[in-house]
Amino acid sequence: MRVGFFYDYDYTLTEEFQQNPIFKEYFSELQKKYGLKSPEDYWKLCSGKDKGAAWMGQFLKDSKTIFHGLTNKKMHDYFGKKIELSPGLPEWFERIEKHGKFFGIEIENHLISAGVLPLITGSPVAPFFKTITSGEFLDKGNGIYKIDSIVESFRKVEYLKKICKGGDLHRDLDIGDYHINYRNLIVFGDGQSDKDLFKYAKQRGGTVVAVYTKGEKKSFDKCVSSLGASDYAHSFVNTIKSRDYNENSSLEKKVIQILQTISESEKNCDMDWELVNNWKLNHIKNKKICEDIEEHFNSCKYCQQKTKLDFSFD
Template identity: 30%
Template sequence: MALKDALKYPLEKRIALIFDYDLTMTEEFQQVPYLADNFRAIQRMYDGMEKTNPKTGEKITLSIKQPADYFRLSDLWGEPHNGVGYVHQMLRDARKGILKNFTEDGLRAAGAKVQISPGMPEFLKKLRREWKDKCHISYFIVSVGLEPLIEGSTIAQSGQIDEIYATKLYCLDEFWEGKKNSGMYDSVSEIVTPFSKTGHAIEIAKGGRVNLNKVMKHLSYFFDYRNMFVLGDGTSDISQFAYARRKGSRIIGVYKYDSVEAFDNIRTNKLIQDRCNAIKPRNYREGSDLWNYMNQKIKVMLERACTFDPEFIDMYRKKKIRNLKIKDIVSRHLKKCSYCNGLLDPSISPPDDSE
């Protein structure tokens, strides 16, 4: 999809969906199929290895029983889930020969095998069809994962995604020494971390990195934050959720659609709760709860007449307005504006057992 096609529509008729990738569009971590292909070598190297935890000094025996246990290796020496440690662990293990095919083609092929969420990627096409000629819908993926893994997936291959922001790998040996034979990644050229996801949301709204630090008038924005949805499972999304919500975007937390346990986990996680407008089962099929919610909110966005600044609504919600006069203005506005009221109440749906 060509992003610039959005410009054929006025700002208020451009809608953007920003997706986290792992456990938002997929049912497993994107690295799992690749790690599964290399699992025997990983296990041979690390399972049962005795190490001293550098952070606590305690002696531990590494236990690697399934592909996702690989992340425990970088958790041991790095900051867990920061999107950086595991990339360096993989680069090292590729150099040591433990991980094979750590190349663009190798990772794309493994990325194609990831289990994607029900209704994906058809959802992307169907939603566009549903709103054809009424507005323009753009899709973005922002992930702390690896770009070639995402590019290889059926979601990216569907041709529906406008842009992918993820960690980019690079083969420096090829660049500096002209080594063409392997193409094996040996370095990182750009990294996405949980916190930097927020920067990408700003970049998307402003229409690219060239505008990232510019002060722009509302009408020069590529997307109005109020016409943006941010979807994520919450693991690396909190900061982006918080920022986008303050700006008036719709934040949707998703969980495994048929799992009571996953629902309980997300429902009791206050960090996620406070930042979401909705918590929905991860089922993108036509007619699902998520499908209906999205369609209803797109309609609300397109019919919006209110010009009240969403940041005041968000501050009011969080009881952060110090000035009593401003507080009173917001409170009086909320009494008569259904659009702004709709930004306050969370829409929480239990697991969907329609299967």
């Protein structure tokens, strides 16, 4: 059985924005032109638009006067390795793959980011992904000069659907013929830009994991307030754990539990999760259908498990 792990990049697998090493390298020039007080202040120049389009447009503009000689190769070879990864990476990937195999599961990793491709492919986590979807610049060998592609947050669902269908977004398939069944998704992210993706995956039976900065109560509270809720129906996520990929971390223990549930439910539960989800949302009006779903739900520990929220601070 195949299970798809879908990750965001910035503040999901990293402890900083992927562009930060570039902003630090050129900070004196940025400070001189814009009066920035810190490298992170660069994002104030990109506000008010979709993150992907905003930062790439501003970045391209500044490449002509500030980021001299910045090529895709330099981003890959030099800056990609400077991005601070989250604790436990990249060792997490091989270890969690072994846990998957224990449950008869083949884990397939995918990454969707509003950043830029060479910064991600230049990082130590890149070899563990089957696909990496991100923005791209064109360059002439002496510097970037044009935006080639942008990943906007509202299109992340489209990329997920395409991968789950095996590459053809518009092909009609029975769910059993999908490359990755929606029930077999585990989606990792950290914030507002992932909401559409979270909602889509969760409604179709996937499990959504939001992460926050370990040990920072403010980060945890923000994650809960923006993504969580007191009940399953109104929460964008199933679980919230600290961004710690080390062995025996609360995140690892939770993901192992999710893998076990997916493996067992594949053999023991054939209920269409969208029916259960719509029943939970009170979207089904037919009384008989509601009774049938309720009867199944009350006797199925796997469906019950999917509706239990697990938010913890550490």
